[in-house]
Amino acid sequence: MKKPFLLAGLLVGAGLLTLSLAQSQTTTGTAPKVKVGPTVAAKANSPGPSATAKTQSRKSSIGKGAVSVKLSAPASFWTDEVDIDDDGTVEDTQFLWDAQRGVLFNYREDDFNCTNGKPETGKILMAIYAKGNQAGRPVGSGWYVVGLNAGQCAVAKEGTFGCRFDASGNYTECGAAVVNNETGELDVVVAKP
Secondary structure (H helix, E strand, O other): OHHHHHHHHHHHHOOOOOOOHHHHHHHHHHOOEOOOOHHHHHHHHOOOOOOOOEEEEEEEEEEEOOEEEEEEEEEEEEEEEEOOOOOOOOEEEEEEEEOOOOEEEEEEEEEEEOOOOOEEEEEEEEEEEOOOOOOOOOOOOEEEEEEEOOOHHHOOOOEEEEEEEOOOOOEEEEEEEEEEOOOOEEEEEOOOO
């Protein structure tokens, strides 16, 4: 029980978490659910652009505002029309391949579900671990973070929330979350009753 509170204190103290601990305790149940389908694992096994990819360049960041990640050096960037959440609809998705960390980031504005099942739309940043990733995570596992505006998914104040998932797309940890640009990881604050 002390670990989540310690993590929250460290994140708040480091200026990485803008939510107070009290807010995170009451809002961890509001982490929206983004569908993580088999396409995600396929991208982990082949993290380069497809033959139909557009806007190929090199960038050192992906996403917008708090739903973004910055790398220490430019990396391969492209956009592609992909059904990343396997809902039958292709989404215009941005990709950033961080070969140094072994992580494929993708960003899109898409649909997700609140914990009460209500559908919403917003910014989604996802990280997928590829073979040989520095974090030592299973290939195809990863995390996502969603930016919520006040009122979305019943949150009182805007913030970022996300989940870690395993290689099968099952959620393993969800809550108030921030992207740590130093590590490229997602710091999740899970408050337990």
